[in-house]
Amino acid sequence: MKQIVSREPFALLAFAVVILTMPLWLTPLGANYPDLLQKFAIFAIFAMGFNILFGLTGYLSFGHAAFLGVGSYAAVWSFKLFTMNVLPAIAFGMAFSGLFALLIGYVSLRRSGIYFSILTLAFAQMCYNLAYSVLTPITNGETGLQLTLQDPRIIDRIFVEPGPGLPETNLFGIDMSGYPGFYFCAVVLIICFFITRRIFKSPFGLTLRGIKSNQGRMGYTGYSTRPYTLAAFVISGMFAGLAGSLLAVTDPLAGAERLQWTASGEVVLMTILGGVGTLIGPMLGAWIIKYFENIFSSFNKSTLSEIFSFLPENLQAFAVDISSLFVGEGWHLTLGLLFMLVVIFLPGGVMEGWRRLVKRFSGGGGGSPESAPVPQAAE
Amino acid sequence: MDAILLQFLNGLDKGGAYALIALGLTLVFGTLGVVNFAHGALFMLGAFCAVTFNKLLNLEQVVLDETQKTAWGSALEIRTPYVETLFGDFGHFLIDYSVPISILITIPVMLLIGIAMERGLIKYFYKRPHADQILVTFGLAIVIQEIVKHYFGANPIPQSAPEIVAGSANIGAWFGLSDNIVYPWWRLVYFGFSAFIIAAVFSFLQFTTYGMVVRAGMRDSETVGLLGINIQRRFTVVFGLAAVVAGLAGVMYTPILPPDYHMGMDFLVLSFVVVVVGGMGSLPGAVLAGFLLGILQSFASMNEITSIFPGIDQIIIYLVAVVILLTMPRGLLGREGVMEE
Numbered sequence: 001m002k003q004i005v006s007r008e009p010f011a012l013l014a015f016a017v018v019i020l021t022m023p024l025w026l027t028p029l030g031a032n033y034p035d036l037l038q039k040f041a042i043f044a045i046f047a048m049g050f051n052i053l054f055g056l057t058g059y060l061s062f063g064h065a066a067f068l069g070v071g072s073y074a075a076v077w078s079f080k081l082f083t084m085n086v087l088p089a090i091a092f093g094m095a096f097s098g099l100f101a102l103l104i105g106y107v108s109l110r111r112s113g114i115y116f117s118i119l120t121l122a123f124a125q126m127c128y129n130l131a132y133s134v135l136t137p138i139t140n141g142e143t144g145l146q147l148t149l150q151d152p153r154i155i156d157r158i159f160v161e162p163g164p165g166l167p168e169t170n171l172f173g174i175d176m177s178g179y180p181g182f183y184f185c186a187v188v189l190i191i192c193f194f195i196t197r198r199i200f201k202s203p204f205g206l207t208l209r210g211i212k213s214n215q216g217r218m219g220y221t222g223y224s225t226r227p228y229t230l231a232a233f234v235i236s237g238m239f240a241g242l243a244g245s246l247l248a249v250t251d252p253l254a255g256a257e258r259l260q261w262t263a264s265g266e267v268v269l270m271t272i273l274g275g276v277g278t279l280i281g282p283m284l285g286a287w288i289i290k291y292f293e294n295i296f297s298s299f300n301k302s303t304l305s306e307i308f309s310f311l312p313e314n315l316q317a318f319a320v321d322i323s324s325l326f327v328g329e330g331w332h333l334t335l336g337l338l339f340m341l342v343v344i345f346l347p348g349g350v351m352e353g354w355r356r357l358v359k360r361f362s363g364g365g366g367g368s369p370e371s372a373p374v375p376q377a378a379e
Numbered sequence: 380m381d382a383i384l385l386q387f388l389n390g391l392d393k394g395g396a397y398a399l400i401a402l403g404l405t406l407v408f409g410t411l412g413v414v415n416f417a418h419g420a421l422f423m424l425g426a427f428c429a430v431t432f433n434k435l436l437n438l439e440q441v442v443l444d445e446t447q448k449t450a451w452g453s454a455l456e457i458r459t460p461y462v463e464t465l466f467g468d469f470g471h472f473l474i475d476y477s478v479p480i481s482i483l484i485t486i487p488v489m490l491l492i493g494i495a496m497e498r499g500l501i502k503y504f505y506k507r508p509h510a511d512q513i514l515v516t517f518g519l520a521i522v523i524q525e526i527v528k529h530y531f532g533a534n535p536i537p538q539s540a541p542e543i544v545a546g547s548a549n550i551g552a553w554f555g556l557s558d559n560i561v562y563p564w565w566r567l568v569y570f571g572f573s574a575f576i577i578a579a580v581f582s583f584l585q586f587t588t589y590g591m592v593v594r595a596g597m598r599d600s601e602t603v604g605l606l607g608i609n610i611q612r613r614f615t616v617v618f619g620l621a622a623v624v625a626g627l628a629g630v631m632y633t634p635i636l637p638p639d640y641h642m643g644m645d646f647l648v649l650s651f652v653v654v655v656v657g658g659m660g661s662l663p664g665a666v667l668a669g670f671l672l673g674i675l676q677s678f679a680s681m682n683e684i685t686s687i688f689p690g691i692d693q694i695i696i697y698l699v700a701v702v703i704l705l706t707m708p709r710g711l712l713g714r715e716g717v718m719e720e
Contacts, residue, residue, distance in 0.1 A: 118651050122700050268514065343514045
C-alpha cells in the first residue's frame with residue numbers, strides 16, 4: 001500500500017505533463033487546434049466515466065448519452081439564468097446528471113446482463129423522445145438550446161452591465177474559447193484521472209471488480225452489491241454530465257441529438273477500442289476516434305484524387321470511388337468497421353494489443369505468443 | 380367507442396411489424412443464443428429490396444418526339460419504363476404491384492444475406508459474452524446502414540401500394556357499426572400479411588419434422604447433436620429464416636413508412652423492448668407483446684390521452700417495458716431458466 005502512495009504523485013505529474021503539453025506533441029500530427037483538443041479532453045472524461053461502470057462492474061449501459069445531454073442542458077440553463085461563469089454551470093451539470101443517474105440506476109440496476117442494457121437504452125430513448133416533443137420549452141426541441149439576448153442572467157446583471165452581443169463563457173474573466181478552454185478542460189481531465197485512479201485502487205474499486213467476476217459469490221460473502229453498483233452508476237453518470245457541461249462550456253448550445261443512442265454507442269466504442277477496465281485505455285480510445293473522425297470526415301473527392309494521383313487514371317477514379325465510401329459523410333462506415341474489427345480480433349482493445357507487443361518483444365520466449373487472450377469475465 | 384375501435388385498428392399494422400421483427404430476434408436468440416443488434420438492419424434491407432425492385436422496373440426509355448414541342452420549344456421527351464414497352468399492360472401491372480411482387484426477390488436475397496451473415500460473422504460469437512455479441516452486431520448494423528445511405532441517399536424514398544388497395548376500407552359498415560370507421564386498405568393488408576407470416580413460422584416449427592428438430596435443439600442442442608443431427612446447420616437455416624421474416628416485414632411496410640437508412644435502428648430499439656416484454660426466448664410472447672405494444676402506442680396517441688399526459692405517446696412503450704421488467708422479471712410469457720442472470 002505504501003508503494004502505491006509514494007508512486008502516486010509521479011504518475012499524476014507525468015499524466016498532467018502529457019495532457020498539458022498536448023498542443024506541443026500533437027502539432028506534428030496535425031491535430032493542434034483548440035476545437036479538437038477540447039474534444040479530446042471532454043470525450044476522454046466521458047469514456048473514463050463510462051469505464052468506471054462498464055469496465056469495473058461489467059454492466060453495459062446503452063444509455064449514457066442521456067447523462068451527457070442532461071449535463072449539457074443543465075449547463076446552458078445555468079448560463080442563461082444565472083451567470084456565464086463556468087463553475088456553476090459544471091456544478092449544475094453534474095448535480096442534475098447525478099440525480100438522473102440515481103433515478104435511472106435505481107430502477108435499471110434491479111436487472112443485469114442484457115436486461116440492464118435494454119432498460120438503460122429505454123430510459124435514454126425516453127429522454128430523447130421527450131426532449132424532442134413535450135419538453136420543448138426546456139430543450140428548445142430540434143433547434144437546440146441556445147443563448148439569447150433576452151436571457152435574464154441574474155447574477156451577471158448585478159455585477160456588470162451587459163455588453164452588446166452574446167457574452168462568452170468565462171472563468172472569472174478568462175474567456176473559455178480557444179486554448180484557455182482547452183486548458184480548463186485539461187485541468188478537469190487531470191482531476192478526473194486522479195479520481196478514477198483512486199477509485200481503481202480503492203477497496204471500493206476492488207469490490208466492483210468482484211461484482212464483475214461473480215456477483216452471486218459477492219452476495220454470499222455478505223456484500224450487498226446493489227449500493228456498490230448504484231454508486232458506480234451514479235459516479236459514471238456524473239462524469240458523463242461533467243463531459244456534457246464541458247461541451248456546453250466550450251460551445252454554449254445543447255441539442256437533443258446528444259441524447260441519442262448512437263452517442264451512447266460511440267462512448268461504448270471508445271471504451272472498447274481503448275481497452276475495457278484499464279485506466280488509460282478509454283482515454284486513448286476517445287482520442288483515436290476523435291482524431292480519425294476529424295481527419296476522415298474532412299476528406300472529400302478532390303483530396304482523395306490528390307492522394308491517388310500517382311495511379312493511372314482509370315485506377316485513380318476507381319480508388320477514389322472506393323475510398324470515398326469511407327471518408328467524409330461515410331466516416332461512420334469506417335467507425336462501424338473499426339468497431340467490428342476491434343470486437344472480433346482485439347476484445348481487450350489497444351491496451352491489450354500493447355501488452356501483447358510488449359510480451360513478444362521482452363523475450364517472452366517461453367510461452368507461445370498465440371496463447372489464449374486475456375479471458376473475459378465468466379458469464 | 381368509434382375512436383377506440385379506430386385506435387385499435389391503427390395499432391394493428393405497427394404491432395404487426397413489431398411482432399415480425401421481434402419474432403426473428405427471438406428465433407435467433409432461442410436457437411443460437413445470440414443477441415442480434417443487426418436485426419433492424421435486416422428489416423431495413425428488406426425495405427430497400429422493394430425500393431431497388433421498383434427502381435429497376437422504373438428504368439425509363441427516353442424518346443424525343445419532334446412533332447410535339449414543350450413550352451421551351453425543344454422536342455418533348457416521352458418517358459416510358461422499359462417494362463411497359465416490352466410487356467405492355469403486363470408491364471404496367473408489374474409497376475403497380477411492385478411492392479407485393481418484390482417479395483419474390485426479397486425471400487432469396489434475404490435468405491442469402493442471413494446465411495452469409497451467420498456463417499461469416501455470428502458463427503464466431505456463440506461462445507462470446509452477450510456484450511461482445513451486442514457490440515459486434517451493432518457495428519455490423521452501422522456498416523449496413525452506411526452502405527445503404529451511400530447508395531440510396533439519406534432521404535426517405537416513398538413507395539406506393541397497388542392502386543386497388545390505395546384507398547380506405549369502410550370497416551365500420553361491414554360490421555354494421557358507424558360509417559366513421561374507415562381504415563387504409565394497405566394497413567389491413569399488412570396486418571393480414573403479418574398474421575399469415577406468423578402463422579407460417581409457427582406451423583413450420585410445430586408441424587414439420589425440421590421444425591421439431593429445431594425446437595428440440597432450442598431445448599438442448601448438445602443432446603440433439605449427440606443423436607447425430609447437424610443441428611448447427613439447421614440453426615443457420617433458422618437464422619436465414621429470421622432474416623427473411625424481417626425482410627418481408629420491411630418490404631410490406633414500405634407503403635406505410637417511406638424507407639430511409641435509419642428505419643432499421645428505430646424499429647430495432649422498439650423490437651428489443653418488445654422481445655423483453657414478451658419474455659426472452661418465448662416466440663408467442665414476442666408476437667403477443669408486439670401487437671400489445673403496437674396497440675398501446677396508438678391508444679396513447681389519442682388526443683384525449685395526450686391532453687392529459689402530454690408526450691405519453693412518445694414514451695409509453697418504454698414506460699410499459701420498465702414496469703413489466705421490474706414486476707415480471709421474465710416478461711409476459713418467458714419460461715423459467717431462459718436468460719436468468
